Amino acid sequence: MSIFEILMLLCFGAAWPFSIYKSYKSKSVAGKSPYFLVILILGYIFGILNKIFYNLDFVVYLYGLNLIMVSVDLTLYFKNSKPIKSEQK
Template structure:
């Protein structure tokens, strides 16, 4: 288990609750990128697979937590996009 990996995941993960709150409360997709969120999810998914197949330790739970938070933000992006399209049309 690497302390540097833990710090990295905590630092990256600290931003997601704020992003989720902004997405939920603003009901806007402004400043968000679907592709970016998907790429980040792929990155966390790859980290989880690496932990499962090569180096299993408790850090996997930080990867899972971050993946879940990005997934929530992605779902909010989809919701907000639908709401914006409905409001425009």
């Protein structure tokens, strides 16, 4: 376990709730990239796999929490990118 790994995950993890909140409230995808979010998801998955195979410790939960938050943000991206249906008369 590395204190720097923990601090990195805590810093990244602190940013995601704000991003999720902004996506939820604004209903906008402006400034969001699904490709970037998928790359982050893959990175967290690889971090979890590294922990499982080589050095299992509680830090795996930080990876998991970050993975969940980025996945929620990606879900909101797809929800918010759907075209709005206009009311028919």
